[in-house]
Amino acid sequence: MILQNITIYTDGACSGNPGPGGWAALLMHESRRKQLSGGASRTTNNRMELTAALEALRHLRTPCKVRLHTDSAYLANAFNQNWLRGWQRNGWKTAGKKPVENRDLWEALLAESARHRITWIKVKGHADNEFNNLADAAAVAAMQEYKRPQDSEA
Numbered sequence: 001m002i003l004q005n006i007t008i009y010t011d012g013a014c015s016g017n018p019g020p021g022g023w024a025a026l027l028m029h030e031s032r033r034k035q036l037s038g039g040a041s042r043t044t045n046n047r048m049e050l051t052a053a054l055e056a057l058r059h060l061r062t063p064c065k066v067r068l069h070t071d072s073a074y075l076a077n078a079f080n081q082n083w084l085r086g087w088q089r090n091g092w093k094t095a096g097k098k099p100v101e102n103r104d105l106w107e108a109l110l111a112e113s114a115r116h117r118i119t120w121i122k123v124k125g126h127a128d129n130e131f132n133n134l135a136d137a138a139a140v141a142a143m144q145e146y147k148r149p150q151d152s153e154a
Contacts, residue, residue: 003065003117004029008056010070011125011135012048013143022142023048024135025056034059035134037142048139049075050105057112066118071125071132079120084110 007028014021022039036055039048049072056068070076078084087093087100094100123132 009131010052013139014045020146021048023052024138076122
């Protein structure tokens with residue numbers, strides 16, 4: 001089976017942590033692009049980063065070869081440095097014996113990532129990467145929909 005090559009850029013944004021947040025993903029295949037976004041009224045930046053990757057992977061109908069770019073060290077390191085394997089081995093506890101935060105999203109990400117061949121790529125945020133900047137702008141725009149009027153007066 002030949003896998004399609006998909007490039008994904010994801011980002012999450014939060015105003016306050018926790019606070020209103022947004023996420024976005026830019027999916028690219030050959031000359032086609034698709035942007036996804038969403039948010040929540042009370043969330044954290046890490047949850048939005050994970051949600052962006054999760055929703056992007058859920059959007060892929062068939063198994064793909066994916067290059068997923070993120071400016072979240074939390075997300076990239078969990079896969080690239082085998083944090084997830086260690087957390088699972090420790091009963092979803094950190095090295096400090098505390099429950100792993102965002103376990104629901106990590107488990108969903110593990111399930112989705114099992115369908116694909118993914119290379120997790122950490123990029124520098126708020127730098128000169130055009131696609132990361134597009135994902136960032138879309139995440140911030142999505143977050144705005146979840147801000148209450150009094151949030152912007154602070």
